[in-house]
Amino acid sequence: xxxxxxxxxxxxxxxxxxxxxxxxxxxxxxxxxxxxxxxxxxxxxxxxxxxxxxxxxxxxxxxxxxxxxxxxxxxxxxxxxxxxxxxxxxxxxxxxxxxxxxxxxxxxxxxxxxxxxxxxxxxxxxxxxxxxxxxxxxxxxxxxxxxxxxxxxxxxxxxxxxxxxxxxxxxxxxxxxxxxxxxxxxxxxxxxxxxxxxxxxxxxxxxxxxxxxxxxxxxxxxxxxxxxxxxxxxxxxxxxxxx
Amino acid sequence: xxxxxxxxxxxxxxxxxxxxxxxxxxxxxxxxxxxxxxxxxxxxxxxxxxxxxxxxxxxxxxxxxxxxxxxxxxxxxxxxxxxxxxxxxxxxxxxxxxxxxxxxxxxxxxxxxxxxxxxxxxxxxxxxxxxxxxxxxxxxxxxxxxxxxxxxxxxxxxxxxxxxxxxxxxxxxxxxxxxxxxxxxxxxxxxxxxxxxxxxxxxxxxxxxxxxxxxxxxxxxxxxxxxxxxxxxxxxxxxxxxxxxxxxxxxxxxxxxxxxxxxxxxxxxxxxxxxxxxxxxxxxxxxxxxxxxxxxxxxxxxxxxxxxxxxxxxxxxxxxxxxxxxxxxxxxxxxxxxxxxxxxxxxxxxxxxxxxxxxxxxxxxxxxxxxxxxxxxxxxxxxxxxxxxxxxxxxx
Numbered sequence: 001x002x003x004x005x006x007x008x009x010x011x012x013x014x015x016x017x018x019x020x021x022x023x024x025x026x027x028x029x030x031x032x033x034x035x036x037x038x039x040x041x042x043x044x045x046x047x048x049x050x051x052x053x054x055x056x057x058x059x060x061x062x063x064x065x066x067x068x069x070x071x072x073x074x075x076x077x078x079x080x081x082x083x084x085x086x087x088x089x090x091x092x093x094x095x096x097x098x099x100x101x102x103x104x105x106x107x108x109x110x111x112x113x114x115x116x117x118x119x120x121x122x123x124x125x126x127x128x129x130x131x132x133x134x135x136x137x138x139x140x141x142x143x144x145x146x147x148x149x150x151x152x153x154x155x156x157x158x159x160x161x162x163x164x165x166x167x168x169x170x171x172x173x174x175x176x177x178x179x180x181x182x183x184x185x186x187x188x189x190x191x192x193x194x195x196x197x198x199x200x201x202x203x204x205x206x207x208x209x210x211x212x213x214x215x216x217x218x219x220x221x222x223x224x225x226x227x228x229x230x231x232x233x234x235x236x237x238x239x240x241x242x243x
Numbered sequence: 244x245x246x247x248x249x250x251x252x253x254x255x256x257x258x259x260x261x262x263x264x265x266x267x268x269x270x271x272x273x274x275x276x277x278x279x280x281x282x283x284x285x286x287x288x289x290x291x292x293x294x295x296x297x298x299x300x301x302x303x304x305x306x307x308x309x310x311x312x313x314x315x316x317x318x319x320x321x322x323x324x325x326x327x328x329x330x331x332x333x334x335x336x337x338x339x340x341x342x343x344x345x346x347x348x349x350x351x352x353x354x355x356x357x358x359x360x361x362x363x364x365x366x367x368x369x370x371x372x373x374x375x376x377x378x379x380x381x382x383x384x385x386x387x388x389x390x391x392x393x394x395x396x397x398x399x400x401x402x403x404x405x406x407x408x409x410x411x412x413x414x415x416x417x418x419x420x421x422x423x424x425x426x427x428x429x430x431x432x433x434x435x436x437x438x439x440x441x442x443x444x445x446x447x448x449x450x451x452x453x454x455x456x457x458x459x460x461x462x463x464x465x466x467x468x469x470x471x472x473x474x475x476x477x478x479x480x481x482x483x484x485x486x487x488x489x490x491x492x493x494x495x496x497x498x499x500x501x502x503x504x505x506x507x508x509x510x511x512x513x514x515x516x517x518x519x520x521x522x523x524x525x526x527x528x529x530x531x532x533x534x535x536x537x538x539x540x541x542x543x544x545x546x547x548x549x550x551x552x553x554x555x556x557x558x559x560x561x562x563x564x565x566x567x568x569x570x571x572x573x574x575x576x577x578x579x580x581x582x583x584x585x586x587x588x589x590x591x592x593x594x595x596x597x598x599x600x601x602x603x604x605x606x607x608x609x610x611x612x613x614x615x616x617x618x619x620x621x622x623x624x625x626x627x628x629x630x631x632x633x634x635x636x637x638x639x
Binding site: 068069070073075086087088089090091093094114123125126127128129130131147148149150151152153155156157158159160161162163164165169170171172227243 | 251252259317322326336427580583
């Protein structure tokens with residue numbers, strides 16, 4: 001087959017576009033997933049968290065989170081017996097690589113994994129000027145990257161510090177509850193990587209989900225309840241000093 | 244040390260930069276200048292007449308620049324038009340485009356056009372070449388300047404100013420609401436915010452017009468109308484007293500209530516914000532100008548002294564109001580929403596949101612004003628507008 005120079009010049013870019021599509025792969029379809037049948041959230045059992053940082057690393061890998069920013073992170077609280085309201089908190093590199101040991105000085109130490117609370121009345125959704133941030137019918141607060149104008153009002157409005165501006169895409173970013181995974185029947189990357197089961201993806205609309213029993217029998221709280229954001233990440237045995 | 248105590252990791256870098264400081268500052272000047280102009284039009288404060296047109300042109304020059312810092316700050320400026328096409332109705336920010344357009348098109352441009360219509364028609368007849376073409380365009384095809392037509396202009400202009408006052412209040416009160424409605428941030432979250440923003444806007448706008456009037460009169464080698472500057476300065480003084488009282492009320496309330504955020508905010512005011520808040524905003528930018536202006540009210544001072552006092556007080560007011568915007572916008576991001584730590588604002592120079600673009604955006608309205616003044620001379624003495632035998636420019 002003879003290919004003229006002209007034909008070659010036409011074929012090359014076409015081939016490049018085709019190759020790019022092949023490399024990107026086809027997104028997996030999830031034909032059996034019905035959004036209205038779910039209401040996702042997460043349960044965090046503080047007593048079980050060992051601060052290993054597996055969840056932070058798994059999230060960063062799974063979601064290509066830029067260095068220095070976090071969709072999830074782990075905090076270490078130290079609450080002294082004498083100053084309950086003013087804990088000392090650290091989270092070196094978001095707890096990604098675990099925590100250095102600290103000298104025993106009395107008081108209590110515990111880890112608190114943090115993640116977007118997927119609030120039912122989320123302030124970030126309320127303030128987005130173009131509606132790029134929205135709540136999906138299955139209870140996950142998502143961002144349309146193709147629509148976000150990068151004004152950062154949502155970052156200011158989030159009381160939990162869960163949002164950041166991705167320096168590459170210049171759009172707002174945060175935890176999606178691994179939406180690409182949970183709609184295919186998988187759990188989130190952080191839950192999967194957690195060695196102690198401190199994080200569990202829960203579906204409040206599923207009557208068989210053990211979360212219902214758990215909520216009935218444990219002391220469960222959400223972060224900053226006074227702000228009435230409808231936060232949906234439930235913390236078991238949450239200390240009053242946690243912000 | 245950039246971070247002290249504990250910040251949520253995504254909070255270390257500030258989301259809103261100096262450009263967002265400029266935005267309420269510039270919008271405030273617009274609202275303030277317009278409200279000063281409306282004093283003459285609606286409330287018939289005749290002594291401020293020499294500043295009337297200058298105030299309108301100042302408002303326009305700053306209004307044209309107001310959206311630029313926002314635009315430059317956006318991650319995707321090319322998508323900003325979506326705010327018009329698909330505004331999210333629950334978002335305070337989404338309404339900016341509409342409030343802005345309303346104010347620009349329905350209030351300011353219309354009022355300026357009506358007020359200048361007679362001059363534009365006269366200029367389109369007396370000039371030549373391109374200038375003539377330009378002024379003829381500005382007439383929008385209406386060259387009727389009969390007494391009856393001018394009377395209608397005057398009446399419509401009055402109605403527009405009456406509508407314009409609440410619009411100016413809305414424009415800037417709304418900017419305050421953008422901050423005041425963020426419940427996540429105790430430094431911002433306050434129903435006082437729109438009111439404080441509005442009054443400080445009025446003070447800064449009046450100060451800007453006062454300075455521009457004094458400078459331009461001096462520059463043109465004319466005599467400053469002391470009755471005018473005395474009145475403008477008096478309004479500035481009274482508005483400033485209200486503004487200061489409101490800010491102090493907010494402060495006292497915060498100190499007395501001392502809620503969970505107080506320790507954190509108090510620490511910030513005593514450390515990272517001490518210079519910009521206590522020294523620049525409160526001492527240099529508020530107490531000193533209020534004291535200076537009080538002197539002019541309490542004692543009979545000579546003309547030269549009063550002029551100097553107004554010039555100094557006006558400049559300090561602008562510095563103080565800029566510092567106020569800085570302390571709100573930047574200050575509101577220096578502490579963690581965990582109330583456990585503090586970060587630092589690092590400002591670049593030649594960067595997209597650096598100092599250089601900020602300076603350029605601050606100077607740009609003055610360049611625009613210079614062009615506007617050349618095209619539509621606002622001077623009460625009618626300089627370079629028409630033969631001396633004709634009536635003053637703003638005869639109505």
